[in-house]
Structures are given as C-alpha cells and as structure tokens.
Amino acid sequence: MSAAALAGFAAAGEDFSPPSPWSRQLESPAGATGQAGFADVLPGAQFSAEIYWLAKKGISTGWVESNGSRTFRPVQPVNRDAMAAFLYRLAGSPAYTPPASSPFTDVPVRTQFYKEITWLASKGVSTGWVEGGGSRTFRPVQPVNRDAMAAFMYRFANSPSFVAPANSPFSDVPVGTQFYKEITWLASTAISSGWTETDGSKTYRPVQPVNRDAMAAFMFRYSTIFYPPVKVLTQDLPPAVAGNSYQAMLVATDGTEPYTWTVVSGGLPAGLNLDPSTGTITGTPAVSGTWTLTFMVTDASNDLAYFSPELVISPQP
Numbered sequence: 001m002s003a004a005a006l007a008g009f010a011a012a013g014e015d016f017s018p019p020s021p022w023s024r025q026l027e028s029p030a031g032a033t034g035q036a037g038f039a040d041v042l043p044g045a046q047f048s049a050e051i052y053w054l055a056k057k058g059i060s061t062g063w064v065e066s067n068g069s070r071t072f073r074p075v076q077p078v079n080r081d082a083m084a085a086f087l088y089r090l091a092g093s094p095a096y097t098p099p100a101s102s103p104f105t106d107v108p109v110r111t112q113f114y115k116e117i118t119w120l121a122s123k124g125v126s127t128g129w130v131e132g133g134g135s136r137t138f139r140p141v142q143p144v145n146r147d148a149m150a151a152f153m154y155r156f157a158n159s160p161s162f163v164a165p166a167n168s169p170f171s172d173v174p175v176g177t178q179f180y181k182e183i184t185w186l187a188s189t190a191i192s193s194g195w196t197e198t199d200g201s202k203t204y205r206p207v208q209p210v211n212r213d214a215m216a217a218f219m220f221r222y223s224t225i226f227y228p229p230v231k232v233l234t235q236d237l238p239p240a241v242a243g244n245s246y247q248a249m250l251v252a253t254d255g256t257e258p259y260t261w262t263v264v265s266g267g268l269p270a271g272l273n274l275d276p277s278t279g280t281i282t283g284t285p286a287v288s289g290t291w292t293l294t295f296m297v298t299d300a301s302n303d304l305a306y307f308s309p310e311l312v313i314s315p316q317p
Contacts, residue, residue, distance in 0.1 A: 038062055038072040047074065050216040057302050059089040059219065060212075074213035080126070081113040081140035083149070083215070087125065087156055088116040090219055092301075096122070104128055104138040111140065125155040146192070147179040147206035149215070153191065153222060154182040162188070170194055170204040177206065191221045223303075230255025230299045232307040237281075240313040242288045246272060250279030250307065255299030264306070265294035269313060288315040 041051050051072055054060045062072045078086070088094075098115040102108060107117055117138055120126050128138040144152070154160075164181040168174055173183055183204055186192050194204045210218070223229065233251040240246040252259050261279045268274060269291050272283040279297070291311045298304045 037070040039065075039069040040071045041074060045074075047213040047217045050220040051213060053220050053304065054216040056298070056304055057089070057223075059086055060216070072212060074216075075211050077143035077209035078212050078215045079141050080138060080144055081111075081117060082212075083144045083152060084116040084120040084126070084140075085113045086215065086219060087152065088119050090223065091156075094119075103136060105131075105135045106137045107140055113140070123155070125152055143209035144215075145207050146204065146210055147177075147183060149210050149218065150182040150186040150192070150206075151179045153218070154185050157222075157226060160185070169202055171197075171201040172203045173206055179206070189221075189225055191218055191225070227303075229303045230259070230297060230305050232295075232297060232305050234307060234309075237293075237309045237311045240272075240285050240311065241316065242285050242313050243316050245284050246282065248281045250274075250281070250295060250297070252279070252297045252299070252305065255297075255303050255305075256301045258300060260298045262296050262298075263293060264296045265308075266292050268293065269311070285313045288313045 037055065038051065041048050051060075051074065055062070055072075060072065062070050064070055096115065096119045098109075098118045100109070102111075102114070103118060103121055107114060111117070117126075117140065121128065121138070126138070128136050130136055154162075162181065162185045164175075164184045166175070168177075168180070169184060169187055173180060177183070183206065187194065187204070192204070194202050197203055230252050231254045233253050234249070237248050250261055258277065259279065261274060261276050263274055268281070269285050269287065269289065271286040272281055274281050274295075291313070293309060293311060295307045295309075296304055297307070
C-alpha cells in the first residue's frame with residue numbers, strides 16, 4: 001500500500017471513521033442488507049460496507065434467528081473462539097488436520113471452532129494461558145480486548161520486523177505495556193489509529209473489548225494492506241443515444257481472475273445487457289434519460305469492488 005494511502009488512513013483520526021482511501025472501492029450498495037443477509041446491518045450504518053465484505057468473503061455467516069432472519073450482531077464483542085474462526089477464514093481456510101488431543105483443557109475436541117482454535121495455536125498466533133497447575137487454557141468465550149487483537153494481527157502477519165517507537169503514540173499505552181510493540185505496529189499500518197480525545201491526546205483503549213463491527217473493519221484494512229483487493233479501472237461510462245447501438249467495457253485489475261460482474265443497484269435501462277464474465281455492456285437503449293448504477297465485480301478469491309457511475313442516454317437528435 002502506498003504512503004499516501006496510509007496517510008489517508010491515519011488522517012481518519014479514529015477507529016470509527018471509515019477508511020477514506022478505499023471509500024470508492026468499499027461502498028455499501030443499495031440492497032446490501034438483502035445480499036449480505038443480515039437483518040441488523042442496514043446500508044449506511046457504521047462499518048456496514050466492511051461487514052458486507054466480511055460476509056461476501058465467507059469470514060462471518062452470523063446467526064440464524066428464530067424467525068428465520070440472519071443477524072450479524074455488530075455491537076456484540078468478539079469472543080476468542082470466533083476470532084480464531086475469523087482469522088482462519090481470512091487466511092483462506094488452509095488445509096489443516098486438528099490434533100486428536102486438544103492442547104487446551106477448556107477446548108475439548110468437539111468444541112465449536114476446535115479446528116480453527118488449534119490451527120491458530122499451531123501458527124503461534126495465540127498460545128493461550130498457562131494455569132497454576134501447569135495446564136494450558138484458551139478461554140474461548142472470553143471477549144478479545146484491543147491489546148490482544150493487536151497481538152493476534154501482528155503474529156498473523158508473521159511477526160514482521162518492527163522497531164517500536166521510543167515514545168508512545170497513545171497516552172494510555174506507556175512504553176513497556178503488554179503488547180506495546182504489537183499495538184504500535186498496528187498503529188503504524190493504520191489498521192487502527194485509536195481515538196483523538198477532547199484534550200487532543202490519542203488513546204488506544206487497550207483493555208476495551210472489540211465489537212464485531214469494528215473487527216470487520218480491522219480485517220478489511222488488514223486484507224487491503226496484505227492482500228491487495230481487486231480494483232475497478234473503468235472511470236465512467238460513455239454516453240449513449242436512444243435507438244443507437246451501444247457498447248461499453250467494465251475493466252478490473254489486481255484480483256484473481258476470472259472476474260464476475262453484476263448490477264447490484266439501479267438496473268440497466270431497457271435494451272442494454274451486461275455480460276457477467278467479460279464486463280461488456282451491449283445493446284440498443286430504448287429510451288433517453290440518466291441512470292445511476294452500481295456494479296459489483298467479484299474475483300475468484302471472492303474479493304470484490306464496486307463502481308457507481310451515471311449512464312446518460314440522449315434522445316435522437
């Protein structure tokens with residue numbers, strides 16, 4: 001990622017501001033709730049686009065409620081077992097055979113997310129706790145605090161070379177604090193920039209649990225930095241004339257081919273069609289007018305991007 005993009009992240013000033021460098025790539029399309037399937041995540045809500053991305057990637061499927069609806073529970077803290085599942089899926093659900101005997105006394109073999117938890121341990125991302133009797137525990141239903149989340153992500157990135165600053169960027173994270181290096185690394189990547197308080201100081205709030213919506217944002221930012229996403233190269237659509245033959249090409253790059261294009265909002269005017277495999281729009285528009293459209297491109301890795309142009313169709317001269 002470019003220095004300019006990182007600067008844009010840092011300029012957001014808070015974890016709860018959208019990451020501006022990718023705002024065009026990550027908009028919640030109209031109807032995203034229906035497509036992502038979460039009844040409690042409306043388009044335009046905080047981190048709704050990141051949650052939609054998380055669902056589209058298959059990283060989180062949420063819950064099926066008693067009425068049949070699916071929910072994400074965005075302001076519910078992320079537990080450690082769910083964090084293991086999220087990271088395993090973010091890594092692409094790699095082939096892994098979990099051990100016949102659990103390394104953790106509180107994670108029996110048939111526990112939910114047993115495979116993901118033991119995979120996380122095998123990668124050294126989380127080693128759990130050594131208890132008084134020498135046993136090791138994972139504490140799967142304990143919420144993940146922000147300091148531990150920084151450590152998870154640092155190790156998930158293969159513990160990159162990083163020299164922690166001599167002076168802390170956060171007033172509530174003194175030098176020598178547990179996970180100081182990991183927290184300041186996370187800040188240096190702009191995955192989390194913390195909060196600007198009323199006195200102008202920056203805080204990280206290390207022992208505050210991470211909510212599920214914020215985790216979606218952190219994972220999107222991590223993925224964007226370490227797994228560059230598909231991008232739409234097309235800047236706009238050429239104008240059309242009603243009754244005349246029309247052709248336009250939607251072009252994507254940086255993803256894993258093949259790409260699949262869909263119209264997720266607006267609907268093409270009568271007479272025009274989109275080829276989902278080539279991104280070619282062809283046909284003869286029947287009527288004049290201006291259409292606001294949103295296209296989505298998905299690559300073979302389920303990364304996605306949006307393109308929201310206007311199509312102007314003029315009447316016959």
